[in-house]
Amino acid sequence: MLDEIKEGLAEVSCDVLVIGGGTAGPMAAYKAKRRNPAARVVLLEKANVKRSGER
Numbered sequence: 697m698l699d700e701i702k703e704g705l706a707e708v709s710c711d712v713l714v715i716g717g718g719t720a721g722p723m724a725a726y727k728a729k730r731r732n733p734a735a736r737v738v739l740l741e742k743a744n745v746k747r748s749g750e751r
């Protein structure tokens with residue numbers, strides 16, 4: 697889905713955009729995908745999903 701990043705910018709298209717990969721975000725993304733497996737769900741995190749935003 698994320699084809700390439702040019703000069704720090706990328707264009708992504710999706711049906712559901714979840715911003716924040718902390719505790720709530722991945723659950724929201726998971727539930728959206730479960731509700732509609734055909735939906736293109738993107739989870740956007742500014743730092744680190746594994747550590748709830750901590751770098």
Ligand SMILES: Cc1cc2nc3c(=O)[nH]c(=O)nc-3n(C[C@H](O)[C@H](O)[C@H](O)COP(=O)(O)OP(=O)(O)OC[C@H]3O[C@@H](n4cnc5c(N)ncnc54)[C@H](O)[C@@H]3O)c2cc1C
Binds near residue numbers: 715721740744750
């Ligand atoms: C030290 C500490 C200990 C804790 N211990 C516990 C515990 O033992 N038990 C418990 O139940 N709760 C605990 N909590 C509380 C728990 O961490 C929070 O309630 C929970 O993480 C909130 O989830 P959230 O998804 O709303 O926010 P967060 O987990 O904070 O997630 C938000 C995410 O959004 C990202 N983000 C922010 N701005 C942007 C942006 N512009 N673009 C992209 N991404 C962005 C951040 O990087 C982060 O990953 C603790 C909290 C702290 C600080």
